[in-house]
Amino acid sequence: MTSLRIDQFAATVAAGDGVTNGLLFTRSLLRSLGYQSDIYSFSIPAALKGEVLKARGFQDSTCDLLLYHHSMGHDHGPWLLDQQCRKAMVYHNITPPAFFPKDSDLRRYAQLGLEQLRDWRDQFIHALADSPLNQSELVEAGYPHTQTLPLLVDSLRLEGPTTMPGFMARQTGHFYLAVGRLAENKRQFLLIEAFYHLLQLQKDQGQQTPQQRLILVGGTTSEHYAQGLEQYIFDLGLQGQVLLAGKCSEPELRWLYRHARQYWCASAHEGFCMPLLEANHASLPVVTQARSNIPDTLGEGGLLIDSDDPVVFAAACNLLETEPGLRDKTIAAGLRNLQRYERENLKQQLQQWLDQLGLSSSSDGVKT
Template sequence: MTHVTAIHQFHHGVDIGDGVTNSMLFIRKLLRSMGFESEIFAVNIPSRLQSVVKPYHGLEAYSADTTRLLQHHSMGHELGEWINKLAIPRVLVYHNITPSEFFSPGSDYRRYAELGREQLRQWRESFEGVIAVSEYNAEDLAELGYAREQVSVIPLLVDMDNLGTSEPPRPALSQTLHPSLQVRPALLFVGRIVENKRQHLLLEMLWYLHRMSERNQQPLPMLIIAGGGDTTPYGHFIRQRAHQLHLDDSLIMPGKVDDELLQALYQHSDAFVCASAHEGFGMPLLEAMVAGCPVVAMNTSNIPHTLGEGGLVLNEQDPATMAAAVGLLLEDAELRRSVQEGQQRSLGRYQPSLLAEQLKSWLHTTLNITPPGSTTDVQGS
């Protein structure tokens, strides 16, 4: 067996609430529980994470004899040459790159999306092993020339033990966001306001749902779109589109919210709705399931893999069809209960103990590495 005592991680940037950052924190917890030395290294480190994440150049001090590096990749960056010169053998952990055509020509997002995919092509022979955090990401790597049988899918993304721990009262939503949330159904979407998330389709769905509710003399649902980007051109378009559809008083865009309010939104919304065209995983879908919020989503990218047997997954990319499904979910208590039960069963795939065993097995079979410690308890940090 290879005598590796340290498995560190690298990603270009980290941030509070960022999906890749949360993934690295969770993996670090698993690795430390196995007895490995494990640290996170990054370039751009916000002040709130400087006690948790180390500057990237610290990796230059480690040798190949006892150390491996998990290199997380979700966007291109300027450190390609530097990381190629490191002495430490590397493993790719791929989180997906949003296709560049979703971004405006000439924008930094588009440039780094294109660079990120080109770097993946260049690095095909550079890794001792490859982990994709979803089936969709594994398929994406295969299209980039990676041998599919060499890519292992392990959803090392989030510590389920840290999700859905608070139970704020529903009136807090009406006090914080809108008084009508006391009496009107709340539909929720969480995610950056950007073209590939297709929040405009959610507005069109809401318009159809209002027509249905009016005919049935039911309260008109409200739509909450939580996430950064509300001041971007697409964010302004969303507000303009809401005005065109006469939905101004039915749309709430609070921007990026803190953890406490986010949990309140998940736990007390009547449904989570998603019309996104591209999700490498779709962490808000998982967060909604943990909170017991039933999910209605269009069948794209990794969404059906993330939901498993949970949620209502719609093959038609049609706002009217989505409105009908949401309407049924709001009216039919038995359907709602069935969806929630399926979501709870699906969450079993993401339990920390199961993922710890998958990671340990992968280290053994792929890298010939046995953990220095014997414990598999992942309760510690």
């Protein structure tokens, strides 16, 4: 007898994107549980050809369950709703439209995504959320059957090879790291100002420190915002000390995590925030503001700051370096936090959820 088929669909995918990594991780779990499983999309970059299949080739007649990943509005709703197989949503959160410039495509598609979230609730037999915040938004949108299951944390991917980025060649001293799209909700401007105040604080205290830099990694979502960051770096006199590095490969990211001094985050809105766990895994202490879903994802694994004041952020970063034992305690707490996301635990939870839907692979002759 053949195993059941559980496929996945996302309107768009991108190499290194958090949602796309979640698709790949979920596929690996499904296949290891004995299910047949493929990923389909309408927009597939060259780097993912072969990994992701064209949506037009999807056959709903052979699919027992289609997992639809929702993270932004799109124009492929008619195709999705036309599929006659059973469907479940995996919700990755949508950044509130107010964070994006008026009349921008980002704002329009964020608003559309929220409308689709509400309008499509009767199309799905169940909805998974990858964080408590996301589950609360599903409930608010009227979804009667929801569950939190963070199908994002692929520990095998975190263990991969490392490569030093070219822009780090001949660089010395300490660097602080932040990873995320250059977009308004990520609030990199607060990190830049915090870095400025940290340098001033260390100077006032007479600390002898090596050369220090702030490395901001991530592609540009908002060109206007990115230009504003460049101007802010200039205004604060931090040229050469703050680098907008753009996107990096997975091996380069792993190298940066493992060689940074601290990981920083000031995002105002995160549905999950995977980089926090990547920092935990690399034994990199985390300093972040306690906004959105960040406290749930990070748990005890870093320093959480209630204030949005960059001076307070800088003081916490300085304390991490000057308070005896605090750095080691923070790193140890981060490693403990990772235990909540162990692969085998997530695999077991996924199978239990599928059992609830009557989709146990063992019922079709495949033992889990």
